Amino acid sequence: MLVVDDNKVIRQLIRVNLELEGLEVVTASDGAECLDVVHQVRPDLVTLDVVMPRLDGFGTAARLRADPRTRDLPLVVISACTQYEVEAGLEVGIDAFLPKPFDPAELVSVVRALVERGQGVGEDGAAGGVVRSGLGAGPERGSGLELGTGAVIGAGKGGGPSGGAAAGE
Template sequence: MPRASGRILVVDDNKVIRQLIRVNLELEGFEVVTAGDGAECLEVVHQVRPDVVTLDVVMPRLDGIGTAARLRADPRTRDLPIAIVSACTQYEVDAGFATGVDAFLPKPFEPAELVRLVRQLAEREARRPTEAHAAGSRPRVRGLAGESGSPAQA
């Protein structure tokens, strides 16, 4: 598998989970910046200019669904690929898709699944200046290669 490239903003209130995600993505060649909650994400997203954002759902100050909604409402981050990496209820999955989240990866996850998902979203972002971007479309990632993938998994 070729090494990836791109900057990923990982948002999770659990320091251990942030570090786990960071290490796995950095081993694959991604540059990783972290934030401890949605409010911090919104403070740094414009300086960091990530290619992909991963969000936990349950966080202090501003949860993942609220963060995704604010990212989608901002013209500067409207098309930024967003993946929820969290143990979600079906209600949270539905709310996330309604908000414009691109993909979900349930916790606990296999590191290879995380890398595959982030790579898919980063590659899509790299191709964004093509006709898909001109049409304003953001295809949702519903399943990983080789999986049966339900709408709740990406």
């Protein structure tokens, strides 16, 4: 995993929550650093903040989608997104949105679902939908991630206990 956020505390909270699940995590402080690092570490997934110096999350996503080596890499935005930002993210190919503050269990669930999808889970190998978790009202399309197994993930705040750390803005 590659975690990209200009806030060091948020980067570390995301990293810790994913590492507690046994995932290997590398971090970058903005989109420009992400583009420098992504080809070296070849992550299974990238999490992006939207507002970052040098290159924001959507600009980073657009560049990752334009590169044949990273165009299919799952991208998750972790940010306090407005509806406009969600729509802009969909246009550049963001796969999932998690609001800040994020629920650690939901973070892990979304990341695992997208990584499994990228590894061919599902009968048709189709891209599925878009995870839109805890973002309030919006268009019906993309209200969950279809895994080809009948499971839909991200249709609202996940319940249940979490052993991870939570993050705010």
